[in-house]
Amino acid sequence: MQYRREIDGLRAVAVLPVVLYHAGLGVFSGGFIGVDVFFVISGYLITALIIVDLEKDSYSIIAFYERRARRILPALFFVMLCCVPFAYAWMLPSQLADFGQSVAAVTTFVSNILFWRRTNYFAPDSDLNPLLHTWSLAVEEQFYILFPILLMLLWRFGRRVIVFVIFAISLISLGLAQWASSHVTTANFYIVTANFYLLPTRGWELGAGSLCAFALHGRVQPSNTILSGLGLALIIVCVFFYDGSTPFPSLYTLLPVAGAALVILYAGPSTWIARLLSTRVPVGIGLISYSAYLWHQPLFAFARIRIEQPTPTMLAGLTVGTFALAWFSWRFIEQPFRGRSKLVPSRTAIFGLSAAAGCVFLTTGLAAYFMQGLPSRIAPSGRSFAELGLDRRLRVNDGLDSMCVELTNSPRCRNGDHPKVVLWGDSYAMALAPALAAGAIDEPFVQFTKPACSPVADIAYIDKQHPSGFSQGCIDFNDKVLNWIRNEGDIDYVIMSSALGIYDHVTYRRDGTIFENGNNQLLKEKMLKTAGMVKAAGAMPIFISPPPRTGYDLSRCGIAALVFSGRGDCSFRVSDESQASLAILSFLRSIDKDIGYIDLPSLLCRDGVCQTMIDGRFIFRDSGHLSHEGSELIGASLGLAPLIEAAESSRPQAGRAKVSLR
Secondary structure (H helix, E strand, O other), X not given: OOOOHHHHHHHHHHHHHHHHHHOOOHHHOOHHHHHHHHHHHHHHHHHHHHHHHHHOOOOXXXXXXXXXXXXXXXXXXXXXXXXXXXXXXXXXHHHHHHHHHHHHHHHOOOHHHHHHHHOOOOOOOHHHOOOHHHHHHHHHHHHHHHHHHHHHHHHHHOHHHHHHHHHHHHHHHHHHHHHHHHOOOOOOHHHHHHHHHOHHHHHHHHHHHHHHHHHHOOOOOOOOHHHHHHHHHHHHHHHHHOOOOOOOOOHHHHHHHHHHHHHHHHOOOOOHHHHHHOOHHHHHHHHOHHHHHHHHHHHHHHHHHHOOOOOHHHHHHHHHHHXXXXXXXHHHHHHHHHOXXXXXXXXXXXXXXXXXXXXXXXXXXXXXXXXXXXOOOEOOOOOEHHHHOHHHHOOOOOOOOOOOOOOOOOHHHEOOOOOOEEEEEOHHHHOOHHHHHXXXXXXXXXXXXXXXXXXXXXXXXXXXXXOHHHHHHHHHHHHHHHHHHHHHOOOOEEEEEOOOOOOOOOEEEOOOOEEOOOOHHHHHHHXXXXXXXXXXXXXXXXXXXXXXXXXXXXXXXXXXXHHOOOOOOOOEEHHHOOHHHHHHHHHHHHOOOOOEEEOOHHHHEEOOEEOOEEOOEEOEOOOOOXXXXXXXXXXXXXXHHHHHHXXXXXXXXXXXXXXXXX
């Protein structure tokens, strides 16, 4: 197969946006589409190589896997090896256990399946996972296992049959991706994340590259500046105009995939696109693109583990470091293994070394996982991770019990018989359960909570992870809670809380209509309607605001202080609150005369400064949810009970004052 310099240039177009996107440069909001461009390139190159061998009747699947092993494994194992000491020294036990599981999954090329299965509403921040990016390698490896066998089986039937089968499979794969991105009928994170991570919904992108290989085989490379220029433009437009809200993969993914295919098909030698992509810099970046892709995620992840919030200057330095390390591993790891060099002269040697290294990584990863992240390790601060107890202290705060995510009459979701108080809302309401149990009220309460589901009748949040099926399920859930309150007939308080994710977002209404940019008036109307329904049932509605938030993980400063002897003062200024947080709090404060309201920032912020740790205890477990110990502190010491009492006494007509307050 003839070498095409412009393909290496196209690799540069793919890898640069990915790296800059993960570096946090907002302008590259769609940089993730670089992975899709890589998929098309891989499908094209692999198919073109296989076709040449099949035509010569010299195709060997063993030789194919040898080439893949030489190309992929040395650099991958080298990067993983470099990650291990940093993971051992810096990661919390839960993080190290997850890292060990990831190492084992990467070694066996199933990391995409692992990350899919690990995903849930409270999953750890993906920015802290050094090996998260290997999901795409797993997709490609699974393709490499299946696709050569398919071609071998179909080769005897001729080119037309092969092209038809690949096209049909790709069309089914694209249809499945589109369905999963937009027509999920249940609130199921696994379906949404399966769409992102798994081969069945990504295979069509590799198939598109494969079809390009068949289209070009045996033909003179076409030169069409308009079509190849259009292809490059499609990729660039997606890099700058797509973002995290874009359903992916879906029909939207057709644009970058079609862009890559057009460049492959029509960037002939006489086009200016080919000349541009064949210049020294793009080709040089393309040559080291695989190593750059391998290095960037570990560098950014470990920086974010070690430092509370890396500065833009630091992230820029890490980006430069990514390409410096990429050149090193390309020059001294990739290149010596690519051919039958003196270092690894034979097929037996490469398979033997790969198997030995794989066994070591598999054993090491499983050991870290089954030994629960080695909590006896000594942190850089000099104390053992077990002594610090951070995993326990920062565990998911799902309230009274992890099962209380749907309407249930289980005793686990109430802290006494005959509850007089209802705690209702999303995950922010869950996090208040320890506060109520710690003394904010002295009467039993029941927890009715559902992640991402605000306690507001008739409307719900909707986005790519919470499609219309979830939104309708949220509305149904709230209906059931309201019916329970009415039927119970002896409830005194309904304490509601939510991050109000529907605010300033796309809003789904009971009748199926959607408001594209949120609707303040609609939200106010529905909140007042909900409060009225609670009052009509004889209970006092009280809405507790979300805590103040900056948009960053507010537990990281405390972790850095304990693990790395970081700065002691982990407070932040009110002026540092995110615009989204300020907007929601402003909205709630504007209606506090209509609904009993408690302002959590009034408990946590004084003189323009908000606390994230008090007396060594974490207030937050992430970017907004209260930790168990933080919630208990609010309930027992910071004055939530008097605020509930004040909210009730200021509106005596709204409900009956039966609850005994602390």
